Amino acid sequence: MMQKQRAKGQRESIFNNEVVSRFELYNSLFLTLPFYKVKDTGTLLPLFIKYCEDGINNHQTPATIIDAFFKKYTQNNSNKDIIDLLFRFIQYIERQVVLFDAVEDASFNKLNAADEHNALLSYLKKGIDNKALNDKIEKLIDEFSLRLVLTAHPTQFYPGSVLSIITDLTTALKTNDISTINLLLQQLGKTPFFNKKSPTPVDEALSLAWYLENVFYFAAANIQSEIDKSLNDYNLESKKIIELGFWPGGDRDGNPNVHTDSTIQVSKMLRQILFRCYYRDFRNLKRRITFRGVEEHIAIVQDVLYKNAFDPNIETENIADFLIENLNNIRATLMDDHDGLFADLASDLIRKVELYGSHFASLDIRQDSRVLRDVHAFCRQRKPIISLFPENYDSLSEAEKIKALSFKSARINYSENKDSLINDTLQTITEIKQIQESNGELACHRFIISNCQQASDILQLMELFLWNGWEETDLSIDFVPLFETVHDLADAGGIMETLYAHPFYKKHLKRRGNKQHIMLGFSDSTKDGGYLMANWSIFNAKVALTETANKHNIQLAFFDGRGGPPSRGGGKTHRFYASMGKEIANKNIQLTIQGQTISSQYGSIDSAEFNIEQLINAGISAGIKETHNILLDPLHKELLDVMAKESYEAFVDLRKHPLFLSYLEKFSPLSLLSKITISSRPVKRNSGGALKLEDLRAISFVTAWSQLKQNIPGFYGMGTALKNQEKLGNWDKVVKTYQESGYFKTIIDNCMMSMSKSDFAITAHFANDKEYGAFWKMLHDEFELSKSMLLKLSGHETLMENYPVEKRSIAVREKIVLPLVLIQHYALERLQTEITAEEQQSYEKLAIRTVYGIVNAGRNLA
Incomplete structure (x- = not known):
């Protein structure tokens, strides 16, 4: 224990000397850069940060804080000049975030040497x-x-141009090459x-x-x-x-x-x-x-x-x-x-x-089951397939549908114009064969069915392949169901049982080496059921799916859809895999890496090697160790079942609150995310209709809460569940589960990480809002309850006490971007008032620009 504490202290000392001190040193170079009013901007920014901190401590509104700052420190307070300086603050801070990233990356090996x-x-x-x-x-x-x-x-x-600068800047920082660092900072300042x-x-x-x-x-x-x-x-x-x-x-x-x-x-x-x-x-x-x-x-x-x-x-x-x-x-x-x-x-x-090989990386195909059902329905109306299905096929039960499937190879003649999604699906099925011939089978061999709700979703897709150029014996495709919602996760074991017992699917799996890929999504399960229920539902689904696969002698590979933040399955990923017990198939670790997780964990060769090695270590350790977590012990399983249910009920009650979505729309940049030119993907699935929670993409949902510095999907309901167990006299059981189960401990640790990036003090003035004050207080009360219960459970005095370096890194980053958060709220506040069309455009642009820096600094916020 003393040795671990000493190692943590050494890492913290290295971080302060190698990262914080060097960042402060190189940060001063920004003042010498030949940019428009850069000295003015750099001189005023520390004063602005102090005003932001003092204003937050006094529960002042962003407008009050910013107006007071401009009145005291600037002479011309026209609306245009205020917006101009705020934009310059944003540009300056964006580049500070990049510098901090580069300094931290340059010190990566020194910080993590003991962990190798x-x-x-x-x-x-x-x-x-x-x-x-x-x-x-x-x-x-x-x-x-x-x-x-x-x-x-x-x-x-x-973009790639900025990534290249960051790579070169990191290299220069490793050797403290001041001349090169200065040139790269100048390039960074001029690069969009x-x-x-x-x-x-x-x-x-x-x-x-x-x-x-x-x-x-x-x-x-x-x-x-x-x-x-x-x-x-x-x-x-x-x-x-x-x-x-x-x-x-x-x-x-x-x-x-x-x-x-x-x-x-x-x-x-x-x-x-x-x-x-x-x-x-x-x-x-x-x-x-x-x-x-x-x-x-x-x-x-x-x-x-x-x-x-x-x-x-x-x-x-x-x-x-x-x-x-x-x-x-x-x-x-x-x-x-x-x-x-x-x-x-x-x-x-x-x-x-x-x-x-000849492919570099396997290109996965993914489409929603509802689209694939429409494609199957379209093909059933074409010759020669039309004669194989009853007219009332869509109204048949699941068992009757499966019985009606014939799996006959055919070439369907499509004469009339098709819907664009139908056309894309059919063309893609045909082109996968060509991609495999050009780049090898591994180039494109998985078709993922999202929102998979029944065995027929997979079996019907297999028929689509047989009707569009593929033969049963050369069907070199792995069909991957994606289970996401709490309900779908609960049904997953039964769905796969049906598939494994189906003669055609059984033969197909045998040709594929009896290996089944199954994807489980954290994002929508968290949006659907809250943090604890999402994690527990996925764990139980993995147990059930492993049991079913073992029964049929199938080698199971779980593919985890993990985002950056804990609320989307991120956090201490390697600890998550190391905590899996023998009840869960864990010999094939598969996970998505996305968003800032790519740049923060795999942005350099050093960090990528470290994190890849950590995941391999986790898988090897979990596969070898004799003692596993205790969660399948009936006593502890029941405890987690009850806690997950209580957490779920608290989260669902919150989601059903009449102010839930309007609060998010009014106080976060949610309604502006669609105007950010960074993605080809719409913010919500039903892009033409009114905003509904079920249509809102999980990444937009989580991003909106992280911009508010409230991170509700990453903790809400945890405090309620833990407090209820304490009231029932089960606290000792909860503590024992935390101490003995690596899995439960990982959930708690990641929850504390999510809460460490929350700061309700920034929005404390919401408490005085006539319409939303009580709602904000409800969120804040659950945060404080969760914090106190998690600290009591872990025996810690502060959040992330076991991870001092990560905690310090978060603190520095949050300090850097604090002005961005205030500027965002200021702009959103102004957008609620009567302003001209030109002012509306300026404030929208101001709010949108703050999103980038806040997310980049958070590294796993969205």
Whole structure:
């Protein structure tokens, strides 16, 4: 215990010296930059921050605080001048956030040196004299995999140009290169952070591919190299563990801007970027291998890589095996004839080709089950399929529908015009085959059915493939149900039981190696049921689904739709996986990474390697350890069941409050999010109608609460549930569950993280609002109750006491962006008054611009 405390103290000291102090030092460089009134802006900003802090402590409104500041410190208080200075504050703070990110990233290895640990190597060492453990390790290695899936979400704000500057700035900060830092800060000041118009899905894919090309290409290969070395040292065969996935261009759920041509363009783009990476590495290889005996293979590889990297007219095909064969020949010659000189360079490129093939990352296709049902209904009215189904098919029971499915291959003739969504689905099903032929099967082999509510949702989709160019025996597609709502999660086990027992699906799974992918979504489950119920529903669904899969001898791979914040499944991700017990399939870790999570956890090679390694360690540890969490003990399961139910009821009561949605619309920038030019995806699914909670996308819902600094989806109901247990005399049981269950502890830790990024003092003046005062007080009371109960449960005096570095980082970031929060509220407040059309446009723009910096500083707020 003392050693852990000492390590925490050392990390905190390093953070203060390496991050906070250096940020303050380099922050002063901003004042010397040759920008419009930059000295005036930089001089006034600290005074403005002090005014904001004092005003909040006195429960003043943003308008009162800002008006008083301008009256005291500026001479010309015209509306135009006020808005002009506020915009300059925003631009200044945005770049402060980038600088802080870069300083923190530059210190990453020093901050995390003590945490580095190769779990695989550790267990291999233990297995030397323990045959049972050794056998278990070998079996786990054979089955284990980690898939990271990059998704395009409208909270990854930085374009590629800014990301490149951040990368170079981080490098310069590592060596304290003042001259280069100064130049890069100047470049940062002149580089626009945002698009003038919303990006297309292909634009988003290109932006996200920056991370594939500049981070994951190296980081994943480096980790795989360590794994290969560890296995080789113990005479074990190498095993590919890391896989990459990609959603931009394939995810069309709720995004009418994704079309078949987007999917095709993105698959081609991924391929070309990958071969340019290969070609870049190969040129380094060729510069070193100047010996005789390899000329022929060098020439062959160079010609193939060059054409695939730069010739847009080349007929593409999967050439991964061809490349590996020739590279292996080169390596063999180096080993046999040249003492292995530079063989490591050949091995590195071979490893990358084995990891990324001809595709780089698997492009997942996703569509809503309601759309897919419409497509199936459309096809049933076409010849020759029409004769196979009864006219009343849609009104049949689920069992009757499944019985009516025939799974006959056919070519449907579509003569009339189709609905755009129907047309896109049918074209995409056809084009997936072409993508597989060009880039390999792994390029596009998963179709995710979101809002999956019944077994027929999957079986009907399989029929659509059979009716559009696919044969049963070559159906090289994994059909992935996505269960999200509390109700759907409860039904998931039964749905999969029906599928596993279905003859056609059973045969299909056998051809796919008896491996089933199932996606579970945190975002909509949290919006639907609140924080605790979402987590507990997903846990119970995983238990039920694992039990069902084991019964049918199916290898299960859970794919977790995890966002950045704890309310969308984020937080201490590796701890979440390490806490899974033997009751849950955990040998294939798959998760989405999105929003600021990409830049904060995978923004550099160092941080990406660290976080990938942590996830692998978590999976290996969970698979090997003998003791697991106690949650399936009837006593503790019942306790969590009751707490989740009580938390759920509290959250649902809040959602049903007549002021719930109007409060969010009035006091947060929710209604303005659709005007932010950062995403191709609409803010809500029913883009043409009035705002309804069920149509609101979870990311917009969570973002709105985070902008308010209230983070309701990340804690609401926790305090009520814990207090009720205390009143019932069950407190000792709750404490025991917290102390013994890594899973429950992770939930609590992530909840405390979410609450650490909340600050109700900023909106304390809402308490005096005639219409919303009582509602704000209800939110605040639950926050205070949750905070007190969580501290009592953990035995801590402050939130995140166990994570002093992360806590300090959050505190510094919140201080940096505090003025943005006040400016946002000020602008929203002004928008409620009678103003001119020109003023309305200015205040809307002001409010919108604050969103970027607040989210970027939070790193996992949306």
